[in-house]
Amino acid sequence: MKELWRRISANPKVANEMYVASFLIAMLGLASSLYSTQVLNRYLSQGIDATLFTLTLGGLIALWFEVALRNARTRLAQWGCAKADRQLGEAAITACTKSQYGAVEQLPAQARREMLNGLSTIHQSFGTANVAALLDAPFALLFLLVLFMLSPALAVVALLVIGGVIVMSLVTQNMGREPTEEQSKLSIQLAGFHHTFASSTELVRAFQADELLKSGWGKTLGELQGARARLGHIQALVQNSSYAGGILMSMLVMGLGAREVFAGHLDVGSLIGANILAGRALSSLTRVMQMVEALGRGNRSLELLGQLARLPMERTEGTTLGHFAGKLSLEDLAFAYPKQPTPLFERLDFTIEAGSVIAVTGANGSGKTSFARMLAGLIEPGRGRILADGMDLRQALPEWWRRQIVYLPQDIQFFDGSLRENLTVLRPSAQDEEIIALCRELALGRYIDASPDGLGTVVRNQGQSIPPGIRRRLALVRALLGQGQLVILDDPSEAIDAEGCRALAAVLNRLVREKKTIIVMTNEPFIISAAQAVIDLNVKPTPRIVRAAAGKEAADSGVESAVAEVQHA
Known part of the structure; x- marks a missing residue:
């Protein structure tokens, strides 16, 4: 009543x-x-x-x-x-x-x-x-x-x-x-x-x-x-x-x-x-x-x-930076799901310099996806903090932070609408030429050309009818159109064929040249070999950090050689 x-x-x-x-x-x-x-x-x-x-x-x-x-x-x-x-x-x-x-x-x-x-x-x-x-x-x-x-x-x-x-x-x-x-x-x-x-x-x-x-x-x-x-x-x-x-x-x-x-x-x-x-x-x-x-x-x-x-709401106010260079500092970071007896990881201290490439490895269930979601600001650490160019992410305006990142989640989902609407959700003003160029860069040209209406093709059932490898690369196109400085990729090569892996490696190489900060959750050797540091989540409770023996120049050449290795595979 x-x-x-x-x-x-x-x-x-x-x-x-x-x-x-x-x-x-x-x-x-x-x-x-x-x-x-x-x-x-x-x-x-x-x-x-x-x-x-x-x-x-x-x-x-x-x-x-x-x-x-x-x-x-x-x-x-x-x-x-x-x-x-x-x-x-x-x-x-x-x-x-x-x-x-x-x-x-x-x-x-x-x-x-x-x-x-x-x-x-x-x-x-x-x-x-x-x-x-x-x-x-x-x-x-x-x-x-x-x-x-x-x-x-x-x-x-x-x-x-x-x-x-x-x-x-x-x-x-x-x-x-x-x-x-x-x-x-x-x-x-x-x-x-x-x-x-x-x-x-x-x-x-x-x-x-x-x-x-x-x-x-x-x-x-x-x-x-x-x-x-x-x-x-x-x-x-x-x-x-x-x-x-x-x-x-x-x-x-x-x-x-x-x-x-x-x-x-x-x-x-x-x-x-x-x-x-x-x-x-x-x-x-x-x-x-x-x-x-x-x-x-x-x-x-x-x-x-x-x-x-009654669910707690995201912040609608927060701090923003005039320019985000891409540096992240992880201080005493720990995370555990509710009612979970042991944490996925804890006491993680590490500084990710702007423009560096970091690989996060681990078996299924080790916490790679949770770590990616934490960096993307979707979930908060149970202890410690993440600093973006010195600013605590818990103080950042969520909408602003999501414009700073290129995020590829593990579970790819789209909404019912045109392919163009799905790909440009972060930047609706993007022109078709730019979208198609990115699609061709990720070896999706044939898929777009074969679609009856091209970018106007209607996506149904959250895109589940699209082949997994193509769906993952389309999701990467969506993320890249946002033009963020921090790239967070959760298992980007999953379900992708050899041609797609070569295209992915070329895109990663381009992002390195553009001085993007890249963090990849992966077990792929060609990506790990290009990283300047590897965070191994298999080691519990404190992850093991393996740094590249060479300096940044050697690491950059490692990216080039890894890409070349994949492109000629």
């Missing part, structure tokens, strides 16, 4: 207009009972057609105004709900894109998708229909008050029946909390199976995982259907209690009212009007009670979005 009231009261002027409209709608709603009373009391007793015509015309006019006011209130509610939905959507997207990387990654990807899918549930649960029902509910008291003026006894009967329906609805809705939460959790699990079936075709077919996955899917589906059945039973109880309450109220009002008529305390017209008033009062309240289940689902989705909103 809080979210509904928040949407209603978000704009005081619009809220006041909806309150006034709701009051007028309720007053005009009295016209139907007044019409029935007057027709039975005046027309049947006098038989004057003009009286019937006048009463009918008045009733139609009241109905027209009521419908017009309901339409106007609906438009106001739609405007308020659309604004609230947009604000929630923007907040959710901001939480996903601006929260600290490490905090977001602790939430499973499927859970994050379910949180964002909850925006549709919120839209349905807190939509205009439920806003209107909530605004109409208080005016049930108006109908009961008028009913009390006609017959206190009938008003008491109506009040007792309505109270019983409300209590029954609250009890059944409380019973539905557990199956609602269970349904939400099972829906996330089932969505995970569906994602695997839809996007992991090779896994399912090549390794015959279909039976195992179908078994897990069937078990989860069965549990989900059970939760839905329990929830459906509870919803049926709510609906049946409202239906039975309406029938019971009509019977009691008509039965007791007949005795009142027989005793001369009430006329027939007033009895019919009283029955209409009691029905309107019950209808206004049962509409609210019936939407409690939908509100529960909406509140559950709001709670999930709240988990996103």
